[in-house]
Amino acid sequence: EVLLVESGGGSAQAGGSLILSCSASGSTYGEYCLGWFRQRPGKELEGVSHITSTGKKIYLDSVKGRFTVSENNAKTTLILQMDSLKPEDTAMYSCVGQWPCLPYTDSMGPRDEYNFWGRGTQVTVSS
Numbered sequence: 001e002v003l004l005v006e007s008g009g010g011s012a013q014a015g016g017s018l019i020l021s022c023s024a025s026g027s028t029y030g031e032y033c034l035g036w037f038r039q040r041p042g043k044e045l046e047g048v049s050h051i052t053s054t055g056k057k058i059y060l061d062s063v064k065g066r067f068t069v070s071e072n073n074a075k076t077t078l079i080l081q082m083d084s085l086k087p088e089d090t091a092m093y094s095c096v097g098q099w100p101c102l103p104y105t106d107s108m109g110p111r112d113e114y115n116f117w118g119r120g121t122q123v124t125v126s127s
Contacts (some may be wrong), residue, residue, distance in 0.1 A: 001027055002032060002075075003121075004097055004117065005022065005095075005120045006020060006093065006119065006120060007023070007122045008021045009093060009122045010123070010124070011096050012123075013085075013125070014087055014126065014127050015125055017081070019079060020036070020080040020121060021078070022118060023076065023077065024043075024077070025123070032033070032097050033100040033101035033102075034075060034095065035048065035050030035069075035095075035098070035099075035108060036048040036069070036093055036094065036095060037082050037094045039125070041091070046060060046072060047107070047109070048067065048093070048108075049063070049067060049069040049108075050098075050104060051069060052104055056105075058090075058106065058107060065084070066082065066085075068081040068083075072086055080093070082102075087125050089125050090124050091122075093121055094120040095117070096114040097117075097120070098113060098116075100112045113124075
């Protein structure tokens with residue numbers, strides 16, 4: 001089991017920034033991979049960002065150039081820096097963990113390929 005706890009959500013104006021953090025603990029597995037999903041109001045769950053086992057960073061097309069994902073070497077902290085926020089970024093953001101790591105190249109896999117989920121943190125962007 002990998003326990004994932006998000007923090008840092010809140011409200012921002014369009015064009016503003018927020019930083020989300022995910023704390024990962026309790027793993028008895030080998031290497032796992034971390035990422036973010038979001039659930040926008042009335043929309044399907046979508047993968048936002050993921051870091052592969054080789055360090056490749058994958059982003060949803062609509063956040064490329066605005067969001068930056070990073071993690072520490074121990075993979076116990078995952079950060080999502082969100083800049084140039086738009087009202088359509090309003091969503092519940094969830095930290096996700098995957099074991100074993102799958103070899104994604106350009107896009108994230110579906111939700112059922114992620115074993116561990118945080119409870120989520122709300123992000124609200126006003127125009």
